[in-house]
Amino acid sequence: xxxxxxxxxxxxxxxxxxxxxxxxxxxxxxxxxxxxxxxxxxxxxxxxxxxxxxxxxxxxxxxxxxxxxxxxxxxxxxxxxxxxxxxxxxxxxxxxxxxxxxxxxxxxxxxxxxxxxxxxxxxxxxxxxxxxxxxxxxxxxxxxxxxxxxxxxxxxxxxxxxxxxxxxxxxxxxxxxxxxxxxxxxxxxxxxxxxxxxxxxxxxxxxxxxxxxxxxxxxxxxxxxxxxxxxxxxxxxxxxxxxxxxxxxxxxxxxxxxxxxxxxxxxxxxxxxxxxxxxxxxxxxxxxxxxxxxxxxxxxxxxxxxxxxxxxxxxxxxxxxxxxxxxxxxxxxxxxxxxxxxxxxxxxxxxxxxxxxxxxxxxxxxxxxxxxxxxxxxxxxxxxxxxxxxxxxxxxx
Numbered sequence: 001x002x003x004x005x006x007x008x009x010x011x012x013x014x015x016x017x018x019x020x021x022x023x024x025x026x027x028x029x030x031x032x033x034x035x036x037x038x039x040x041x042x043x044x045x046x047x048x049x050x051x052x053x054x055x056x057x058x059x060x061x062x063x064x065x066x067x068x069x070x071x072x073x074x075x076x077x078x079x080x081x082x083x084x085x086x087x088x089x090x091x092x093x094x095x096x097x098x099x100x101x102x103x104x105x106x107x108x109x110x111x112x113x114x115x116x117x118x119x120x121x122x123x124x125x126x127x128x129x130x131x132x133x134x135x136x137x138x139x140x141x142x143x144x145x146x147x148x149x150x151x152x153x154x155x156x157x158x159x160x161x162x163x164x165x166x167x168x169x170x171x172x173x174x175x176x177x178x179x180x181x182x183x184x185x186x187x188x189x190x191x192x193x194x195x196x197x198x199x200x201x202x203x204x205x206x207x208x209x210x211x212x213x214x215x216x217x218x219x220x221x222x223x224x225x226x227x228x229x230x231x232x233x234x235x236x237x238x239x240x241x242x243x244x245x246x247x248x249x250x251x252x253x254x255x256x257x258x259x260x261x262x263x264x265x266x267x268x269x270x271x272x273x274x275x276x277x278x279x280x281x282x283x284x285x286x287x288x289x290x291x292x293x294x295x296x297x298x299x300x301x302x303x304x305x306x307x308x309x310x311x312x313x314x315x316x317x318x319x320x321x322x323x324x325x326x327x328x329x330x331x332x333x334x335x336x337x338x339x340x341x342x343x344x345x346x347x348x349x350x351x352x353x354x355x356x357x358x359x360x361x362x363x364x365x366x367x368x369x370x371x372x373x374x375x376x377x378x379x380x381x382x383x384x385x386x387x388x389x390x391x392x393x394x395x396x397x
Contacts, residue, residue, distance in 0.1 A: 002247055003090075004115035004136060005029065007099045009160035009168035010153045012140040013037045015358055016397045018110045019044045019056020021140035022101045023064050024153065025112050030098065032069050034153045040064055044396075053188030056110060056396035058103060062198045065101075072098055073201045078194040082182050084125075084204035085195045086132060086174075090116045091125040096200035099138075103196040105356035107185035107395040112138035113197075117242060125202040133242055135177055137170045141361035142382075162286070162310025164383050167364070169304035171249055173241060176291070176300040180363070187395030218297035227261040230275045230292055234258050237292060241299040252304045256280060256287050262316055263294060264366045267390070268355035274300060276352075276364060281308060289364055303364045312364070312382045318348040321368035321379040325386055330377065333389050339375055347371045352381065357390040358397055 007029050012021035020041040028034050044056040047063040054060070062076040079085050089100045099114045115136030122130060144150060145164045150157045160168030172181055184193045218233070219225060235244070243249040259278035266272035273294035279287050285308025291300035305312070315321050325346075329338045347370070354366035360380060367378040367387075378387045 001119070001121060002115065002117045003093050003121070004248060005093060005097065005099050007112055007114040007138055008155065009138050009166065010034070010140065010150070010157070011142065011144045011159045011166045013144055013151050015143045016055040016394070017041050017143065018140050018361070019061045019064075019101075019396050022110045022112050022138075023061060023068070025138055025140070026065065026099050026101060027068055030069055030072055034155070035068065037151065037153075040068070043068070050188045050190045053394065054396045055394055057188070058191055058196050058198065058396075061101065061110065061396070065198055072096070074198050075201050076196070077199050077204050078191050078196050079204050080194065082178055082195050083128075085182060085197050086135075086177070087122060087127065088125045088199050088202065088204045089113050089135070089197060090118060090132065091122045091127070091202060092200040094121050095202070098200050100197050100199040102182060102198075103185060103191075103396070104181040104183070105361065106183045107187040107191075107196075108356045108392065109139075109141065109361045109397055111140070111181075114138055115248075117246065125204060132174045132177075134174055135172050135181075136248075137172060138168065139170055139362055140166065142166055142365060145383075161307040162305045163307075163312055165307075165310075167303045167305060167362075169248075169252070169306075170301060171243065171246075172301040173299050175298065180300075185395065219295070221295040224263070224273055224294050225275070225292075225297055227263070227275070230261050230277060230294075230297070231258045233297060234277055234279075234290060234292070237297070237299045238290070238302075243302065249302065249304070252288050252302075253279065255282065259286075261292075262313060262366075263351045264363070265349075265351040265353050266355060267353050271295070273351065274363070276313075276366070278313070283308070285309060286312060291363060301363070303362075314382065315368060315379050315384045316352060316381045318350075318368065321381075322346065322348055322370065324379060324384055325370060325377055328386075330386060330388055332375065339372060339377070339388065341370075341372065341377070345372055353378070355390060355392070357392045358394075359385075359387050359390050361397065
């Protein structure tokens with residue numbers, strides 16, 4: 001069964017306003033106007049016991065959700081394991097009809113959870129009798145581009161239309177949710193090592209379900225899967241994940257064909273790779289992008305694209321990325337000087353790369369990595385922005 005809440009999507013206004021954007025989206029669904037993200041960020045950041053480690057700290061975000069409205073009461077849930085938080089999220093959607101806000105990517109980021117697919121509806125926040133298949137998210141990254149706005153945000157604005165305007169519809173397989181999204185926080189001390197979400201009032205349950213058997217992998221993981229095999233297996237993978245019979249996602253995959261897959265290497269994990277498989281309509285317009293584990297072939301997540309003309313992978317091509325930086329100068333961090341890009345001194349990493357960082361908080365927005373001796377340039381594939389380092393030094397961006 002599937003439950004889905006209508007939470008209109010809005011981007012974060014800066015690269016550290018994710019908590020403010022999530023608060024804006026959820027508060028709007030429970031009767032508030034589209035409040036200023038500047039004001040919401042100030043509320044988040046200034047009502048905490050631990051300001052230095054966070055942009056939007058957990059207790060500050062919870063304070064904002066309670067003090068900016070009255071119909072609902074939100075609690076800050078923090079547990080030692082993932083399962084109680086995930087089940088409380090399902091219960092909040094089912095029972096309270098209110099979208100929780102979850103701390104994801106080891107504390108780097110906040111995202112709105114607006115739907116779930118499971119074997120049955122939960123009977124309580126601590127109900128362990130059902131199995132979860134996937135979650136639907138609003139990820140407010142990337143931040144809004146330069147003017148024209150929004151902000152100010154309005155109902156039906158361009159947020160979520162693709163490319164630098166973000167993507168409104170993301171489905172995450174529960175196994176990927178466990179390994180990549182709802183992972184232990186690494187920032188500060190108050191919630192260090194905890195799984196965190198801001199939910200409606202029922203506390204996470206203490207009963208734990210019996211350990212689930214490890215799901216069978218589609219392949220043995222000894223070698224990376226070839227792009228052609230990933231394309232051939234895609235429909236079977238989507239069917240197995242339940243998306244082809246899903247009331248929302250089945251429409252996304254109606255009458256599409258697969259595009260050329262893109263291989264991405266995780267920089268923050270050993271021997272971890274995934275394929276991004278675009279699906280396009282008859283005119284070649286991008287309809288969705290699907291994440292597939294490049295070693296084991298398992299479905300990970302899907303991003304739907306509302307505007308088929310949106311450009312998400314414009315700088316994925318190695319030659320184009322190289323031409324984009326050739327003969328330019330880039331300031332190195334720490335006053336280390338300027339890096340001059342010369343054709344004779346560079347090489348391009350064969351796979352795209354990604355890790356959760358201030359420069360990208362969605363695995364569908366990876367980088368092309370260019371090596372120049374001991375230095376690296378990271379060309380973000382959707383907009384061509386170039387970075388000399390990827391930063392990961394503050395929670396709740």
